[in-house]
Amino acid sequence: MVEQDQFQEDVSDRLAAEALIIDVDGFEGPLDLLLMLSRTQKVDLRQISVLALAKQYLSFIERAKELRIELAADYLVMAAWLAFLKSRLLLPPDPSEDGPSGEELAAHLAFQLERLQAMREAAAKLMARDQKGRDFFARGITEDVARVRRVTYTATLLDLMQGYARIRTRDDFRPFVMDRESVFTMEEALGRMRGLIGFAGDWTDILSYLPEGWETDPAKRRSATASTFAASLELAKEGRIEIRQSEMYSPIQIRKKLPTDG
């Protein structure tokens, strides 16, 4: 009786293995393969025999090896784990050993299979629903909602006084202007960029805004780069340009901010 069962099991295992080996590439990992193998048991996944499944899987792997089919590492990891699980399930529990029992491990595997199966069914149900653009449709002629953006500017008396004080304070430092031969001020950069930015519809490297004659001398180039950068931040703050940099140290690019609509 037992032998007969064993024999039939072997046969069905082999048949399953042969059928499956052909498209082993089609499986999405060991769990997927286990799920497929479990179907040969023709029982509810909740009553599945994990021991039988482990045996099926291991014989499948053996077959694949015989046929010199290259199996991805995770199939072999699963095989090792199932071999371990099989021994745990077959041997009487060793009380000195820590860790989960074979039954616990088996129960978890059964749970994983059931959950994966449930997700597959849920996915199928989801995709079978009426879908937009296929079964039901959205409005064909849409109207843009014009975003009328009104910008109001504001300033306080303090801003005004500080602004004026700034100019006067700057005057005080005028004697030092001599030292600033290779200094390109932010105001200068701003003035320059304001004039140019109207033409910057596309992303342009910020360095292309350096004033002529400032690109070569390192000190001048440094100053012009810094002030141009600061000026571009100011312009971005004013909402006149957009800035982007794809990653650290990569070129900084700016472009004129396009009017937003809809």
Next chain:
Amino acid sequence: MVEIKEESLFEAPPMAEQERMIEAILFATADPVTIKEMAGRMPHGCDPAEALVHLRKRFDGRGVNVIKVGDAWAIRTAPDLGFLMQKETVEVRKLSRAAIETLAIVAYHQPVTRAEIEEIRGVSVSRGTVDQLIEMEWIRFGRRKMTPGRPVTFVVTQEFLDHFGLENARDLPGLKELRSAGLLENRPPPGTGFEAGDTDEGDEDQTELFEDD
């Protein structure tokens, strides 16, 4: 039509008029519109939520219906008339099995981390799969999980709900059954020490998820 302004700045237009307004707003766009946005565009004092109830009833059984999508509203053609719209049918990009399963897992388990998706599917999730779903605007990043490493999570979007005609994520087919069968639990494998390593204190949802049998 109605001389409101002269009467009072705060008197709202009659309900019939408000109904017309949201009808116009919803007809004008292909995207769902929130109550808040409607209110923002309508005159002061309007109650779009109430007007919607009337409008919804009005379009009951008609060729187009007023439907709820998440916390927004949209008009969509009745599903039984899809056959008339062959010309409008957009070819939905064929999704791989991995993408469909990943989508379902995100929808049913959200918020869900990449590691949890991989645990459920038993294989690693390719970047391309996630990218594709994000690009289709069906999933997006959710808040980070309060577990070690604070991994990002994925959740489904309003566009997902809209595409599949769902009022909200709770309406997913079979959700209740799956939950009561315990299949939406995130059970860590026994003996992984996961339970011990779970330093999460504050978030009840999380601890519940990690409860071990």
Next chain:
Amino acid sequence: MVEIKEESLFEAPPMAEQERMIEAILFATADPVTIKEMAGRMPHGCDPAEALVHLRKRFDGRGVNVIKVGDAWAIRTAPDLGFLMQKETVEVRKLSRAAIETLAIVAYHQPVTRAEIEEIRGVSVSRGTVDQLIEMEWIRFGRRKMTPGRPVTFVVTQEFLDHFGLENARDLPGLKELRSAGLLENRPPPGTGFEAGDTDEGDEDQTELFEDD
């Protein structure tokens, strides 16, 4: 909804059903649709022209109307509700530094020419800055200066005074007050600054404003 096909190939769906159909078609199609095109999409034997009459009547006075565009038909927002297709957002932004400085110079030095503003600020004044201040109605053109070229001058407006709570531009704190308020730390060396560059001769107000201590 209606079992037509089984009964006869040539019996058309009831008119109410046809009305639903053209409602869906007109809603979902990206362009106006001709009667012929509707007929082509609808089951055999339908009469879209008649269904259209019903649908038009149904939308009469509603938020959207069925209208004729050339020889085709479309659903469009009712003309009186066009205002709903606008969303106004008001954004308050801080005036740019250049604008504030320009404004300050006009306020302290008025009437002042563009050349003088540039001289004081040490940089050229962009047209945009001046235009912006004029548009805000904070500065306006003053009388022309009686110097060569007769340049226009700028002065502040009543609107400016109102905004900043000033009765008069002379109420603006002088340099002394600015200094005691900690806004000016350095005492300007005599003979530097704009006095030297100030080509203005006639206006006493100015010199008064620039009096130091």
